[in-house]
Amino acid sequence: MIGSRRRSMILGRDPARGQLAGIAAAAVFVACVALAVALAAADSTARWRGALARALTIEIAPAPEAAAQAARAADLLRAMPGVAAAEVLGPERIGALLAPWLGPDARLEELPLPVLLDLRLEPGGTFDADAARDMLALVAPDARIDDHRAWRDAIARLAWLAVGLASAVALAAIAAAALAIAMATRARLAALRADIETLHLMGAGDGAVAGEFAGAAMRSTAAGGTLGTLAALALVAAARHATAVGMIDPGALPLPAFTAFHWTMLILPLAGCTLLVGLIATWIARAALRRLP
């Protein structure tokens, strides 16, 4: 930049700066929302997977002695290291869980319901799954252990898909904006050709002239991008509020507790877009200046 920032801009205001800011605002808004979705997806799936990894379900097939077997197994499991809780879900509990699907009039006692044993593990614990399996084989030969691995893998794949899609949307939005702004920058350069040449002849260095030129494009981008970011943050905050007050089912829209890290990440599209525009405008201006002696 030539001279202090408080002085008037040598190259004048770009008449298209409003449109430039608009493009940046729209792109940064889209990228910001997509990034919030990616963060939310990554975060909540990590939590789900963590929770699933710390829970095992043991299913004992319907049989007269099933309940007794479950009770014994639960006692033995509770004594094992790394086990936080072992709870037997008898037919009544399972019936209660199934009631919404079967209707209130279903005669549950006539259904052959298995006995479930809900096992919760201590986080980072030292649970020995093989030992548990051996023990169960003795106590309840018909027991089946479900460690939710299939679920965990499916959720992991889903999470990466969501993160990948959202990141692609964010990158595409920023790239589209940067390209559009690059085109506008070229038009601006053509309009400023004479003034830029004059600055060059007056002894302004390439860096200073390119900085003067790129500074204007970056200011427009930053202004629009800030609006886009604020709009996206407002949208995320509104969604979080709606979830908190129960307007939206938290299961349908899992929004993680946004930490300083998350909020900081949401500034990335603004910073990235502004930086990219600065680089492109500098590059275009320098290429034009190099054609002068």
Add this chain to the structure above:
Amino acid sequence: MDPLHSAPKAAEPVVVFEDVALRHGGGPDILHDVRFSLAAGSFHFLTGPSGSGKSSLLGLICLGHLPSHGQVRVLGTETSSASRAARAAIRRRIGIVFQDFRLFEHLDVVDNVALPLRIAGKDPKTHRKDILDLLGWVGLGAHLDAHPSALSGGQRQRLAIARAVVARPPLLVADEPTGNVEAPLALRLLYLFEAMHRMGTTVLVATHDTRLASRFAHPVLRLEAGRVLPPDAAGQARP
């Protein structure tokens, strides 16, 4: 010859042309076999008919063009081989009055004049009094906030001159600086260059107005058929 021209300065001439030719793009040579030098502290006129290449020759001095043949040395540096940064540094030491003014429409009169100071990395605020004095001198004291488009042709010319001299460059190059003003004002503006010259600035003024040039006792370089005639021959050629 004026006394300052032969002032006891052992220094190298400020401008040296050696066997210089210039062509624009793939066109014919506009200038060829040009040799001359401007001693430090000298004042020269450059005359020649329209299209003879005066602006092109000034462009070589201001590093707006590089010679297609030969060598141009300005302020001690050979222009063709100098780095881009070195060229920019030389340009900052040259005050230019462009034939087409090249003022910045978005800046007012004061900011236009302050521009060379900004480019030199100086704070124009600390030079505000100098700027206002200078603008008063060229008769623009009442138009400080005006933008160039609101000025008359002659006022713009004076603004261009004020901008060229504000940073007190060691070399001042003016392309038709009196083309848009009446004779009395033209003379007054040339006296401004004269004052710069007395303070040690090397001055070159291109003009097609040989009558105006003849009112000063400064040597005249004449451009004819793409070549620069030596000052003496030009002096004799004058009616």
